[in-house]
Amino acid sequence: EADIYQTPRYLVIGTGKKITLECSQTMGHDKMYWYQQDPGMELHLIHYSYGVNSTEKGDLSSESTVSRIRTEHFPLTLESARPSHTSQYLCASSVSREETQYFGPGTRLLVL
Amino acid sequence: QKEVEQNSGPLSVPEGAIASLNCTYSDRGSQSFFWYRQYSGKSPELIMFIYSNGDKEDGRFTAQLNKASQYVSLLIRDSQPSDSATYLCAVNPNLYSSASKIIFGSGTRLSIRP
Numbered sequence: 001e002a003d004i005y006q007t008p009r010y011l012v013i014g015t016g017k018k019i020t021l022e023c024s025q026t027m028g029h030d031k032m033y034w035y036q037q038d039p040g041m042e043l044h045l046i047h048y049s050y051g052v053n054s055t056e057k058g059d060l061s062s063e064s065t066v067s068r069i070r071t072e073h074f075p076l077t078l079e080s081a082r083p084s085h086t087s088q089y090l091c092a093s094s095v096s097r098e099e100t101q102y103f104g105p106g107t108r109l110l111v112l
Numbered sequence: 113q114k115e116v117e118q119n120s121g122p123l124s125v126p127e128g129a130i131a132s133l134n135c136t137y138s139d140r141g142s143q144s145f146f147w148y149r150q151y152s153g154k155s156p157e158l159i160m161f162i163y164s165n166g167d168k169e170d171g172r173f174t175a176q177l178n179k180a181s182q183y184v185s186l187l188i189r190d191s192q193p194s195d196s197a198t199y200l201c202a203v204n205p206n207l208y209s210s211a212s213k214i215i216f217g218s219g220t221r222l223s224i225r226p
Binding site: 031033039040042043045048050090094099100101102103104105106 | 144146152153154155156157158161200202204211212213214216217218219
């Protein structure tokens with residue numbers, strides 16, 4: 001079983017608030033990813049990182065930002081939450097050359 | 113054309129039958145292929161991966177890869193209601209690059225009817 005954790009699991013917050021979604025993995029994986037997924041819809045890659053101090057934007061434009069200061073930690077921040085940010089956010093990690101992605105349990109975000 | 117294509121379904125299969133899920137990919141140089149299962153409201157979980165042409169079996173699941181035709185399929189034998197989920201196909205275009213990452217299809221929704 002993959003050791004990748006996300007907190008909080010559920011978050012209800014008002015418009016304009018700053019939020020940070022946490023993601024940590026204990027597998028020593030060098031690559032980490034953030035996906036956004038609406039119910040019944042496909043996964044959309046919004047950010048990824050190949051290693052410490054490396055971050056890239058994904059295929060879906062997002063107003064969020066990420067940082068990768070430590071290998072095991074890949075937090076996602078929304079400076080000013082809006083109702084359009086309501087979605088499920090999934091974090092994943094993988095090791096280079098093998099590339100199998102292991103997912104965390106997800107954070108369900110509701111912005112009122 | 114999407115890089116990884118799947119029929120969105122829903123695919124309805126009677127309990128006990130074989131469910132067949134298909135996926136095509138556009139990059140002929142793709143090296144590794146993955147099948148994930150995602151239950152409603154949950155995160156995707158890996159079922160199996162395949163690198164070589166042919167079949168790979170794991171319990172009731174068989175992955176089939178045909179690189180010449182650029183498709184990969186997943187067979188589920190003796191389908192159970194607990195197999196009802198969305199199945200995601202994923203492809204790694206370049207196994208040998210440290211900058212590579214797998215690309216997910218949009219998924220096929222499978223429903224097993226009792």
